[in-house]
Amino acid sequence: MAGQPAVAVAADARVALVAGATGLVGREILARLLADKSYSAVHCVVRRTSGTEHPKVVTHVITDFATFQAPVVDDVFIALGTTIKVAGSQQAFRAVDFDAVVALARSARAAGATRLGIVSAMGADTASPVFYNRVKGDMEDAVSQLGYDSVVFARPSVLAGDRAALAQATRPGEQLALVAMRLFKPLIPRNYRAVAAADVAAALVRAVQAGLPGRRVLLSGELRPA
Structure with missing residues (x-):
């Protein structure tokens, strides 16, 4: 009928912010939020245009997370991440997986966000001898101190998904792990x-x-899934 909104939403709908929507997990988060009537709007923070067009989407293409001022939102989902190989150095890797994540979480908290969900990594630990895991652990500790009412960290093992469809470089280690897991699945603990x-x-x-x-x-x- 004429005059009705393009997307039906709940009367007490919330506003979300998603960072990293061009990645494997980020695009799936965005899709779920857009289909969820409990959200009236979704602010999509990306480093390159995602191409997503939807009545609920507000896209922010940014290059500097340190200066980004988040809009007023309720829930924040951060799926930013790279690899040391892609980043080019440990310093460049930390700039994304620690600096950018913490800066964005801090900005959203200052704008009123109360609930935060972040894609971290299995093995995240500030005391880890592995640089990658140590950075993830440092990030978790830093954002946990920002004052959110609720903070959730997802620590996935090897991710299964179509990176080629996202124009992302394949990760040889990830591919080998997926093959090994298919062959020896019954012997591999659930968390791995x-x-x-x-x-x-x-x-x-x-x-x-x-x-x-x-x-x-x-x-x-x-x-x-259970």
């Missing part, structure tokens, strides 16, 4: 098995929407 990007997104969105107070970590086994 490959997990679909869509399942990670679904579990993280559910956890953020639950809004349990404090800090919560979802291990890879918890991200998989």
